[in-house]
Amino acid sequence: MKKKILSAVLCVSMAAALLAGCGSSSSTSADTTEETTEEETEEAAEEETEAVEEASEESAEAAEVTTVTEGVLTMGTNAAFPPYEYYDEDEIVGIDAEIAEALAEKLGLTLEIVDMDFSSIITSVQSGKIDVGIAGMTVTEDRLENVNFTDSYATGVQVIIVPEGSEITSVDDLSNEDLLIGVQEGTTGHIYCSDDYGEDRVIAYTNGATAVQALLQGKVDCVVIDQQPAISFVEANEGLAILDTEYVIEEYAIAVSKDNEALLDALNAALAELTADGTVQSILDTYITAE
Numbered sequence: 086m087k088k089k090i091l092s093a094v095l096c097v098s099m100a101a102a103l104l105a106g107c108g109s110s111s112s113t114s115a116d117t118t119e120e121t122t123e124e125e126t127e128e129a130a131e132e133e134t135e136a137v138e139e140a141s142e143e144s145a146e147a148a149e150v151t152t153v154t155e156g157v158l159t160m161g162t163n164a165a166f167p168p169y170e171y172y173d174e175d176e177i178v179g180i181d182a183e184i185a186e187a188l189a190e191k192l193g194l195t196l197e198i199v200d201m202d203f204s205s206i207i208t209s210v211q212s213g214k215i216d217v218g219i220a221g222m223t224v225t226e227d228r229l230e231n232v233n234f235t236d237s238y239a240t241g242v243q244v245i246i247v248p249e250g251s252e253i254t255s256v257d258d259l260s261n262e263d264l265l266i267g268v269q270e271g272t273t274g275h276i277y278c279s280d281d282y283g284e285d286r287v288i289a290y291t292n293g294a295t296a297v298q299a300l301l302q303g304k305v306d307c308v309v310i311d312q313q314p315a316i317s318f319v320e321a322n323e324g325l326a327i328l329d330t331e332y333v334i335e336e337y338a339i340a341v342s343k344d345n346e347a348l349l350d351a352l353n354a355a356l357a358e359l360t361a362d363g364t365v366q367s368i369l370d371t372y373i374t375a376e
């Protein structure tokens with residue numbers, strides 16, 4: 086059952102609406118200035134300011150978002166996607182985990198991370214099992230039919246990993262009908278490759294790490310995956326290289342249920358603050374070093 090919780094974050098327009106409302110219903114004499122003395126006018130102005138300040142505090146508390154579990158922001162992810170989400174011993178860490186932690190704090194919620202198959206994240210958001218999908222998830226037209234996305238917080242690039250010395254040297258070489266392409270199931274890499282080269286030549290693995298294992302074992306000829314995980318996988322395994330060519334450029338954002346516009350608004354407001362004060366960039370910089 087969904088329960089209501091108080092949120093410390095409010096969207097600017099909501100605050101403005103509440104303030105306007107309080108201003109007009111306040112009992113100060115702001116609209117009868119003609120008959121008042123200067124002193125009275127000053128007093129009235131002070132009272133008005135106090136009323137506005139109070140209203141601002143109240144409205145901040147009154148902004149409510151509903152989450153799956155009261156007081157908790159439940160995030161679904163697929164934690165085999167470094168540096169966005171991966172395990173450090175038994176803890177899920179990474180860019181998305183840190184951004185989610187900062188967002189939850191702004192919303193006055195405790196963060197809980199649920200690890201799942203990437204292809205289950207959108208349906209879990211839709212069915213109300215989780216509040217948000219934060220998983221280096223690309224905004225696509227198809228996904229927008231099923232969930233809402235917040236504003237983007239990062240850019241992603243689909244790249245191609247090959248064994249060192251591979252005959253594949255550019256995106257064009259993927260057209261070679263003898264080649265098998267490894268992807269992570271349900272990702273944009275999976276979708277684009279199936280569309281461009283046909284499903285028969287595309288082998289989907291549960292996650293990026295298993296796709297890369299398959300490449301190391303020679304079961305596929307290349308892996309199409311997001312650039313930052315690609316860099317992590319290539320660093321962690323000998324004999325692999327990333328082609329110096331970009332397949333597709335994308336925007337990452339947070340998936341939210343279409344039934345929870347209040348949460349979407351609150352997340353966008355919090356994200357805007359965390360972007361403006363440099364928090365998002367500093368989290369990205371912690372994990373991504375300039376090439």
Ligand code: ARG
Nearest residue numbers: 163166220221222223272273
């Ligand atoms: N950006 C790609 C997509 O949205 C891949 C994301 C995979 N994320 C993950 N945590 N495994 O389809």
